[in-house]
Amino acid sequence: MHVLVLGGTTEARELAGALHPLPGLRVTSSLAGRVAAPRLPAGEVRIGGFGGPEGMARWIRESAVDAVIDATHPFAETISFNAAEAAATAHVPLLALRRPGWVPGAGDDWREVGSLAEAARAVAGAGRVFLTTGRMGLAAFAGVDDAHFLVRSVDAPEPPFPPHMEVLLDRGPFTLEGERKLLARHRIDVLVTKDSGAAATAPKLAAAREAGIPVVVVRRPPTPDGVPVAASVAEAADWLQTRSAGAVSG
Incomplete structure (x- = not known):
């Protein structure tokens, strides 16, 4: 099973590190290339844009991607909406991994x-x-x-x-x-x-x-409509393993 992780965040690196050792799973992390010396995740890495949702959908099909996890920054709004359109076009499941937002406490202004x-x-x-x-x-x-x-x-x-x-x-x-x-x-x-x-x-x-x-x-921008959201690396890994088990049983 080939999973594309749209990364650049701590959670994306942690997710790639958790998934890479699993048997029968190929992990490719995609980084935007905006940081001069990024911290590279485990597994395969591609750097640079896709050329919009059409280019991403084409890459997903040509690379035989079975699932996409959008683990980009919560404010990377464009890539998230591109991913939603590309995944729908390529007919592959998409999950958004979003760490919980901050909550003000007593004494905060x-x-x-x-x-x-x-x-x-x-x-x-x-x-x-x-x-x-x-x-x-x-x-x-x-x-x-x-x-x-x-x-x-x-x-x-x-x-x-x-x-x-x-x-x-x-x-x-x-x-x-x-x-x-x-x-x-x-x-x-x-x-x-x-x-x-x-x-x-x-x-x-x-x-x-x-x-x-x-x-x-x-405030954060909204995630694309209809895209399920995981709040942790563990939740995202569970979602992918469920997909993987379904593919094997099918």
């Missing part, structure tokens, strides 16, 4: 917004902004000239980006103590994040709570 554009409007004139939404979305903040941004990303961003910006190149997981020191050292007034739900980057939320710093949280 969260302001939820529906897009990066809304987040940019929310932090205009806000002083010193810690921006952790990734380098690909900086264009939304390019017009904010009355705030200073500390931007953390894995790779250096490319324009357009905010006129008043300092870049911190770093990759998680991050520690609570490290985030406390960062917020204090850079005198951060507000934190901006997407609701990625990742445990590796969650300490910034606890540090902001302790410091009384408000957090602008960008």
